Amino acid sequence: MKKRCLLTILLGGCVVMSSLAQITFSGKVINAETGLPVRGANVRLEQTTIGCATNSKGEFKLKNVKDGEYTLRASCLDYSPLRLKVSKDKTNLLIKLQKTPINLDQVVVTGTGTHHRLKDSPVPVEVMSSEEIKKAGITDFQTAMTMLQPSLSFSTNAMGSYLMMNGLSNKYVLILINGKKLTGDTANNIDLSRIDMNSVKRIEVLKGAASALYGSDAIAGVINIITDQPKNLLTVTSNTHLEKYGQFTQGVTADVTTNKFGSYTSYRRQQSNGWRQNPLDEDGNVTDKVSSLAFDANVINQKFIFKPTDKLSLHTEGGFYDRLTDRPIAGYNYNLKYQSYNLGVGAKYLFSHSSYIDFNVSNDNYHSGYKYLTESGKYQIGDKKTVKKQHYYNANLKGVFRHSKAFKSVVGLEYINEQLNRESASVDKHVYTGAVYVQEEIKLLQDLQAIVGGRYVHHQEAGNSFTPKASLMYKLGNFNIRASYAGGFRAPGLDELYYYMHSRKTITVGSTDLKAEKSQYGSLNVEYVSSRFTASATAYINQVDDMINSRTTLLSAMSAEERQAIIDQATAVFGAQEITGLKKYKEYRNLDKALVKGFDTNLTAYLGYGFTLGGGYSFAYARGKDQDGNWTNINRSIRHTGSVTANWVHAWNSYKLNINLNGRVQSKRYYLVSGADDSAPGFGLWNLNTRHTFDCGKSFIVEPGFGVNNIFDYKDSRPYGSNYSSLTPGRTLYVSLLLKFRQ
Incomplete structure (x- = not known):
């Protein structure tokens, strides 16, 4: 025993x-x-x-x-x-x-919320890697999107860059950083200067409605910026870019990684002296105002990751951003200032490689205001005034569960609280949104897979919404065939719900009776994939109903009772003296609808001997219907856009040369102002960039760069106040220097 x-x-x-x-x-x-x-x-x-x-x-x-x-x-x-x-x-x-010129195994997460190799993603996603961006000599987000994504365009004004995707405006495009919404806008334009390109690993672009997975605002598409997290013990980089008109960018990153701990730090300084397209305004008078404002901006981001076990990882992150314009005193009373800070914590627990629970809480805060150049009312020179405060709180619990090789489920809960304070517009409000979403990935056959899912949303003011999605992908040899349908929705913004503003003899009023905007999106994608050549074509249709817009009515056209009620309310808020000469009443309503039809094509080919050629073409027929039943081109939409990239790379021992030519050509940008045509003309921009990589020993790389932006010296030199096609100042030379140390 x-x-x-x-x-x-x-x-x-x-x-x-x-x-x-x-x-x-x-x-x-x-x-x-x-x-x-x-x-x-x-x-x-x-x-x-x-x-x-x-x-x-x-x-x-x-x-x-x-x-x-x-x-x-x-x-x-x-x-x-x-x-x-x-x-x-x-x-x-x-x-x-084995060396390959085309990365067929790029991993993407946008579109499904789970990791897929790009060629195996049931939803078509376009990816720009940090290497592609670096080869093109690009240092800012807007230029990257302009030169490498033909379906995106920008129109620029004094208050910021206005983004369009496949015919729809920026309020229908959701911008994410590592899956978290980027908030904070200037005159309803997302402040893109907050994006630090030095820490970007890749940018994923998903076109079409994606509200089932991402919620509000994803009617036109989603742009997800994935930041880099190096695996080396120590990685330090310095990236400097200098160009004409005082355009200067300095980026620094410092990353430390061990088995259980990671620290990722980035800083970027960006500044410009500004310039003007034309010293005359539209009336032929000399103006001191500039088309491109001088500015300086700083962005700091920090992220810590701790892995106490192989299955559990924890993270905390935060960032700070400030930006100040430098406008000429002769033309302006104040400079514009912007500040933001964000905080986030999260945890991820792995049951296996394909099953996990992910919990994140984040807070994004954005403030905009003035810094006075001259005395104005009660404000003295140098005084600061906060005009708008925006706060965004988000809590998201997501679970991904692989039941077998054929089934994978995504389930999640999300809570959002948005706050807006605009003292001058009598707005100090917040609104909450609760959502539950589910998605099932199904492998029907060896070469056939499907995704079905939906999101149910309750919005404090707009009520309940349900948005479904369904995608099907079939692999036939080297071909991938994808078909998708998705519903989209956009909850009314706080300005649209609660706005009450007096400006230039006009009262602008929001409405809590607004309904959520909804869309129906369908697409068909065909893709050919091989080791030396990839090509894809996507046809789509996107219909948007209950679009929110403002309707202006002359007080003189109202009844005496309606007119008096508006005057009494405005007097109570602003005072009788402030509303003297009041003439117009503007209110937000669900007035319009839109229908966008189009197609996109993309190709990349390795020609041999280090040569790679790529390009794309986008056609968007974007029409809107107003409350009077009139169909017109959507303002700021562009019918035809194309981009081309040619690259050559060759290495000689420890030296590597990269030469890149990239170009963008687009047709006119439609724009109507009070019925008058103020469209911007079509144009073409071509850039030539060279990078010279010196491998200096085991751990150190030196990479100087030289290039020419806008080779053919295009410049929209129409008078100040025009709807400019581009704010390029003409041909400019640049120099850059990348230093990288890793251990």
Whole structure:
């Protein structure tokens, strides 16, 4: 009996020791053709959180791995990923990666809310990698979207850049940073200066309604900016860009990564002296006002990640942004100032590689105002006035569960609270939104998969909404065929709900009776994918109903009772003296509808000998119907847009040369003002960029750059006040310098 007990104890101890046994995988990643080490390759054990980046010698080591069988995956930009089965201790693995000019294994998350390789995503998503952006010599978000995304366009005014996507305005485009909404606008234009391009890993663009997954505002599409999190122990970069008219950008990042801890810090300084397109205004008079304002801006972001176990990760992050214009005193009474700060915390628990729970709480705050250049009323020179405060609070609980190889579920709860304070407009309000969403990914056959889902929303003022989605993807050899349908909705903004403003003899009033705007979107996508050539074409239709717009009525056209009621209310708010000469009454209503039809095409081809050619074309027939039943072109919409990118790269030992030519051509931008045609003419912009990479030893890279922006010296030199096609000042030269250290 004693022997049996002793044997049982010994066997139990062996089982326990075996379960606690740990192994190590180590080796080297090399270029299969040259045999040279591949630095910065990502080596990871699938279905775990264990991974690292290769050092300057291409070496890697994965320690403290529980004994068992694993699939090791090695990947790197410009290389085809490689998988191999591993078990027991392996200390001399040699992994040979094949060079590829087209990244077919790019991972995306936008569109499904789960990770998919780009070529396998059931929803078509367009991706711009940091490498593509860097090759084009681009340092700001707006230029990246303009030159590399033909379906996006910008019209610029003194208050900010007005974004359009496939014929619909910026209020129908949801901009995310790592899946979190970017808030804060100037005159209803999202402040894009807050986006720090130095820390961007990739930008994912999803076109069409995506409200089932992302909620309000995603009627035209979603732009998700994914930031980088290097795997090296220490990575420090400095990126400097200098151009004519005092255009200067300085970015610095400092990242530290260990097995359990990560710290990611970024800072960007951007400034410009500004310029004018024409010294004359539309009446032929000399003006001191400028078309492109001088400014300086700073962005600081910090993120910490802590992984106490292989399954649990925690993070906290925050950022600060400020921007101040520098307008000439002769033409203006004040400068414009903007500030924002954001905070967020979150946790993620892995049940397996494909099943997890993710919880995030975030807060974004944005303030805009004036800094006076001259005395104005009670304000003295240098005084500051806050005009608008915006606060956005979001809590999101999402679970992703893979039941089998054929089924994956996404379920989530979301709570949003938005606050707006505008003292001058008598607005100090907040509104909440609650939502529940579900999505099911189904693999019907080996080459056929589907996604179905929906979101149910309750908005404090606009009531309840339900938005469905359905996507189907069929793989036929090298072809992917995708069909999608999605409902979209946009809840009325706080300005539209509660606005009460007196300006220029006009009273503008919001309404709590507004309904949510809704859309129906359908698309068909065909894509061809190979190792040297990819091409895609997407046809779509997007119908938007109950669009919110303002209707203006002359007080003289109203009945005496209606007119007196408006005057009495305005007098109580602003005072009798302030509303002297009041003539117009403007109110927000669900007045309009829109119908956008179009198609997009994209292609990328590797021509051999280091040459790559890419481009795209977008056609958007965007029409709107007003309350009188008239169909017209949607303001700021563009019918035809195209982009081209040609790149050549070659390496000589430790030196690599990259030459990039990129261009954008677009037709006129439609714009009607009080029935008069003020459309902006079509134009073309072409840029030539060179980058010179010097590999200075094991851990240090120096990369100077030189280039010409706007090669053919295009400039819209019409008088000040025109609806400019572009604010480019003409041909400019630039120099840049990237320094990178990693250990």
